[in-house]
Amino acid sequence: MFKLIALDMDGTLLKGDNTISQETKKAIKLAKEKGIKIVITTGRPIQGVMNYLEDLDLINDDEYVITYNGSSIYNTKTLKPIVRSGLTGKDFKDIYKLSKSLGVEFHGFIDECCIAPKENKYTDAEIQHNNIDVKIIDIENDINDNDFIIKAMILDEKEKLDQAVKKIPKEYFEKYNALRTVSFIFEFMNKNCSKSNALKALCKHLDISQTEVIAFGDGENDIDMLQFAELGVAMGNASNYVQSKADYVTLSNEENGIADVIYKKILNI
Incomplete structure (x- = not known):
């Protein structure tokens, strides 16, 4: 029996207009009523993420969210990180020089x-998409x-970034978890930072077995999480x-793909 559902957001939980379908909300609510933990990853x-957590009634003392591709796990009520990993300021400056x-x-992210x-x-x-200063x-x-830096990223038009990525020295791939997350973003994170590692840590915190996890995703940065889950x-x-x-x-994110699996694989409807 599944006890935890891990949900990627963009392209998975969210439709193209950045909303959650009513059918998906209904399925998630029914899964929660069966005691299944819902974790946005x-x-x-x-x-x-906060508006979506509120929309799904996931702000509580015993609810958690995985952000920054696994860099941080937050309690959704206190917003205190229970696990986090990142880069040093020295790493950040080195990647900035590479971008130039x-x-x-x-750009990159610190806590604030x-x-x-x-x-x-x-x-x-x-500012517009993530409501962040x-x-x-x-x-x-x-x-x-x-300094503690959560992650760094290089960004540009797809074709330009395609060419730039080909020129990144191999030592950057050896030192960091470096990956393309969407067509116009390439991210650099702590080598130990991934959605699967964060999910593993959260499962340990919640005393949930790997065999009790189901994960949904659409991007290459979701693959490790999909392979971690039962x-x-x-x-x-x-x-x-x-x-x-x-x-x-x-089914696709526009066709209630999450709800379809919850109904068939969890609720047996």
């Missing part, structure tokens, strides 16, 4: 806000080597590659 910052050599945009060397359409999107700083002078479910809108790594492929 996202690349977004905590500020970009590649000619792409750059997004930090960037300049404003651009991507920092504007953080953006602070423009002199990265080389304002960041200390031992049942890893790829959305119908996921790429063929992501679908090939899952145990089961459901």
Whole structure:
């Protein structure tokens, strides 16, 4: 019997208009009533998740959310992290220098806000999409080597970022968990940071077995989580590659794919 459902957000829980369908809300509510823990597991910052947690009635002393692709696990009521991992300020400055050599945009996250060397359409999107403040700083002078940075990212148009990623030296892939999360974002995180590692830590905290976990996702950054879960479910809108790594492929995020699996695999409706 499943005791925990891990849900990616963008492209999975959310439709293209950034809303949760009524059918998905209904299915999640029914799963909660059976005592199943619902855990949003996202690349977004905590500020970009709160409205959805409230919408799903997931703000409570015993509810948790995984953010920043596994960098942080927060209690949804206290907003205190129970687990977190990140980069050092020295790492951050090094990745910033890399971004300049590649000619792409750059920003990162600390607990309070997004930090960037300049404003651009991507920092504007953080404000609008994730409801997070953006602070423009002199990265080389304002960041200390031992500062805690949640994650760094390089950003640009898909074709430009495609070429930039090809030029990233292999040592960056060895030192960091470095991956493409969406077409215009490539992220650098602590080597131990992943959705699966965060989910594993949360399961230990909740005394839930790996065999009692079902996970839903659509992106390459979800693959490790899908493979960790007893049942890893790829959305119908996921790429063929992501679908090939899952145990089961459901309908798309526009077709209530999460609800369909909850009804069939959990509620037996």
